[in-house]
Amino acid sequence: MTVNTIKANKNQAKTNRKKNTKSRIQLKNEQKIINAALKLFSRHGFRGATLDQIAHEASLSKPNLLYYFPSKKALYAVALDHVLTIWLAPLKDLDADGDPKTQLATYIDKKMELSRDYPDASRLFAMEVIEGAKILGPILETKLTRLTKNKKNILAKWSKEGKIKKVDGTHLIFMLWAVTQHYADFEAQIESQTGKTLQNSQFFKTAKNSIKSIIFDGIIP
Amino acid sequence: MTVNTIKANKNQAKTNRKKNTKSRIQLKNEQKIINAALKLFSRHGFRGATLDQIAHEASLSKPNLLYYFPSKKALYAVALDHVLTIWLAPLKDLDADGDPKTQLATYIDKKMELSRDYPDASRLFAMEVIEGAKILGPILETKLTRLTKNKKNILAKWSKEGKIKKVDGTHLIFMLWAVTQHYADFEAQIESQTGKTLQNSQFFKTAKNSIKSIIFDGIIP
DNA sequence: GTCTATAGTCCGATAGAC
DNA sequence: GTCTATCGGACTATAGAC
Structure with missing residues (x-):
């Protein structure tokens, strides 16, 4: 989580879990969303991609997507961060x-x-x-x-x-x-x-x- | 004009000029618009750029811009075509x-x-x-x-x-x-x-x- | 040819039921 | 956690005065 200290997990407070702990379903959905975001942001840019498209690609509703990530920008930042780690490994x-x-x-x-x-x-x-x-x-x-x-x-x-x-x-x-x-x-x-x-x-x-x-x-x- | 036979000049009929003839002011404005379009489409993609931004960059109003080019898509196609000619010259x-x-x-x-x-x-x-x-x-x-x-x-x-x-x-x-x-x-x-x-x-x-x-x-x- | 005003659409985000 | 419904803002494009 290097791009920004984005509160992508603001909802943790609502649960009884310890901090930084997510259910298996949460992790799976987050991964599905990130992959969908990667696909659509990469093809159409930040503004070119829509949350509707991303949600559909991830087989979720738009409000449900926004339950996992607080905003379009936050999702974009997380997707970018995801990319950078993969990309720099060979040079390292x-x-x-x-x-x-x-x-x-x-x-x-x-x-x-x-x-x-x-x-x-x-x-x-x-x-x-x-x-x-x-x-x-x-x-x-x-x-x-x-x-x-x-x-x-x-x-x-x-x-x-x-x-x-x-x-x-x-x-x-x-x-x-x-x-x-x-x-x-x-x-x-x-x-x-x-x-x-x-x-x-x-x-x-x-x-x-x-x-x-x-x-x-x-x-x- | 290779990208498409786009009717960017539908307004010619309104004038008394011969076909394919444009006034000096028309040519100058079209060039200003294409350059502005190039700048903004290249930075933000098709959907990311707005006609407001392009019009402002070209020092024109939005409806005036749409007087010269019938739609955002047509402007994009013309800008793309403009690029290709420049770009292929060295290889030729x-x-x-x-x-x-x-x-x-x-x-x-x-x-x-x-x-x-x-x-x-x-x-x-x-x-x-x-x-x-x-x-x-x-x-x-x-x-x-x-x-x-x-x-x-x-x-x-x-x-x-x-x-x-x-x-x-x-x-x-x-x-x-x-x-x-x-x-x-x-x-x-x-x-x-x-x-x-x-x-x-x-x-x-x-x-x-x-x-x-x-x-x-x-x-x- | 150029403007103001606005119609019509799409999108991000929220409210609230379940 | 997930949904339907909807608000509010932004954007393309058009109408119509000058």
Whole structure:
């Protein structure tokens, strides 16, 4: 719960439960709602998605949805938070003591798996950033900056030791982000051009290998 | 006017002008409106932007805006069409008879200039595709497919002649799209991580050079 | 061509029965 | 906890004066 201290659980007071304890039914409904929110917010943005649509997707009534989350904004923030944790995991795993090529290959593979398995999460993140990152802004400037700073140092160390070429770590990271997320965010365009998505395992493999081949060895002989 | 045969000019009949002729004031207002629409649709999506905001940005009243464009949807379609023309130009210029490295360097440079000079156009395109490309879909499948097919053949030819390495042309094109547009679409994230945007000429230069360096030569020594 | 006023619709949120 | 009904505000689009 990093995005905000949103009182998504204001109703706990009404129950006899201890604080921070939720019934199995509550957890299940909250999860259903978050998944529905992810799906619709990611496709239509904050204002484009409606609570009616989300409630219908979660097989609940609109007032019942608002029983679990106090407002549309609160639900959006929780969905965003849900996304960020998933999304930053691969970068966290980048290990200074590992072999650079192996480490970066693993990063690309993991990120492509996320684009395949959680495309909605990627699109929600993309929508929020394109809209100006009004809610995610503070998080990006603290949590993400700390993480990228750390990883830029690792890339700089590898570069200094001659293990990778002399490259600007910042732009290399941007490039890795851009290329891997592109397959989720621009799925509609990719499907229109190839007739395939990452769900096609052969296409998935070719995409991963093409990216790694170009990033590692370039295209000029 | 490729997106749709939208009757944006239904009012021409009221005037004494010849068909397809508009006064200087009409053209100027239409341009103001399209630019305002680009700005707001690109930031908030179709539903997220309001005609009030767009009219205010264009210094017009809402009914006056609707005098020039018959509906919100029609305005959106015209703005999208406006974007596509700008956006496809650099790829069109890729010349089979030129030197591959020079040709691709020029493409990257031009695309980065577009990301710097027309970030709104890039974001509008991104929004539309993320939302499922409902309006742009038919265009992508015809116009864009024809163009990419042509350019994939050029890349395949270069590869066969040993001028570039053996790479999958489709994924190389996706990679070039992803990396160059990333700087416009994810501007908020990039600014949060670097404190800079492409408006900073030093940053712009470093970004361009980093991309070309990695695409051409890779990062593994 | 441009405005004010408003019709008609949709949406977020609440009230209150069960 | 879940529902039906509804309030109040915001938005697209139109009517009609100038």
